[in-house]
Amino acid sequence: MKQFVSSISLKRILFMGLVVTLAMGACKSKKKAVQPEPAPAPKQEVVQQAPPPPPARSAEEVAAEKLENNFNAIAAAGSVNSANQSIQETLAMFSNQETPVLIVIHEENGIKDYDEPTTIKKYxxxxxxxxxxxxxxxxxxxxxxxxxxxxxxRRK
Incomplete structure (x- = not known):
């Protein structure tokens, strides 16, 4: 037996120690891999609310949009009759045919210069x-x- 012990050299002992250490380390990591991971926190369901409706437009905004469309329709009318029909529809939106129309030709420091005043019918x-x-x-x-x-x- 003394021969067997003596034939094992120091290198072999160190090598076997290294193998044992690696084997033990591998076992520990396997245990960690086998253990179930903690359950993720329950996800809270995000309820998306519909975006709030755009604020209601004022009567002035609605009228301005409709007037712009009517002005463009009158300018682009293919015939005199269709232009006259658009004019009658537009005049119905005004308090009377003599409603003043002011055209700003220049503004500086809050002071406006107007072209000669006209009426909606003439415009x-x-x-x-x-x-x-x-x-x-x-x-x-x-x-x-x-x-x-x-x-x-105002001028475009």
Missing amino acids: LDYLKDTKKNLNYISDIRMDANGKVSELEL
Whole structure:
């Protein structure tokens, strides 16, 4: 037996120690792999609410949009009859045919310079004749009945 012990060298002892250590380390990692992972926290269901509806548009905004469309329709009308029909529909939105239309030609430091004041009837006839809508609505005023009482335009 002494021969057997003596034939085992120090290198073999160290090598066997290394193998045993690795084997024990491998067992530990297998145990960790076999152990179930902790259950993930329950996910809370996210309830998405519908986005809030856009704020209601004011009567002035609705009227301005409709007037812009009517102005473009009058300027682009293919015939005099269709332009006249669009003019009559547009005039129904105003308190009367003499409603003032102011066209801003220049503004500086809050002071506005206007072109010669006109009426809505004359302005609509101008659109029909020139077939060009060069202005946009910058301000609109409504009366108590929901009809346009004053209109301010600006160059596009």
